[in-house]
Amino acid sequence: MKKIAIFADVQNIYYTTRQSYARQFNYRLLWEKIAKQGEIVSAFAYATSRGDDKQTKFQDALKHIGFTVKLKPYIQRSDGSAKGDWDVGITIDIIDAAKDVDTVILLSGDGDFDLLLKKIINDYGVTAEVYGAPALTANSLIAAASIYHPIKEDLLL
Numbered sequence: 001m002k003k004i005a006i007f008a009d010v011q012n013i014y015y016t017t018r019q020s021y022a023r024q025f026n027y028r029l030l031w032e033k034i035a036k037q038g039e040i041v042s043a044f045a046y047a048t049s050r051g052d053d054k055q056t057k058f059q060d061a062l063k064h065i066g067f068t069v070k071l072k073p074y075i076q077r078s079d080g081s082a083k084g085d086w087d088v089g090i091t092i093d094i095i096d097a098a099k100d101v102d103t104v105i106l107l108s109g110d111g112d113f114d115l116l117l118k119k120i121i122n123d124y125g126v127t128a129e130v131y132g133a134p135a136l137t138a139n140s141l142i143a144a145a146s147i148y149h150p151i152k153e154d155l156l157l
Helices: 010-021 027-035 053-065 087-098 111-124 139-144
Strands: 003-009 039-049 068-073 103-107 127-132 147-150
Touching (some): 003 010, 003 087, 010 127, 027 039, 039 053, 039 087, 053 068, 087 103, 111 139
Parallel strands (some): 003 039, 003 103, 039 068, 103 127, 127 147
8 A cells, every 4th residue: 555645735725715816725625535546654734823713723623533643833034024944844744754655645736845845755765645736836847746635626525
């Protein structure tokens, strides 16, 4: 049975599906779809934490589905912008997992991950799949992925 690891860039998926469709992503439906393809041996959801009730309920729902939720504090800068970037953490976890799985699935449209996907495909021989909102997924990430799955209406709430 194929071993699968899932990595969800929660902020990226939240904002890109909201901007593209004005709807939220359905993590449970994605889990069910992927579970039919093999054994999900690990699944991580990376998010920022503001500590509000709505966000906590969402994070609890992700845990109930099967994700390990990793949180960073939400940082509001003096210029009004926010910071909560998980790129390095996601990268480290993917490199660690790629040694022990057949497939790495990344939920993100962030082009910064293109080199990472090329590396794990070349160094570990894994299949690297990407789920991202079509209009907001970097072309370089799509090109680097073994398989690109455009997030469409069927994966939204």
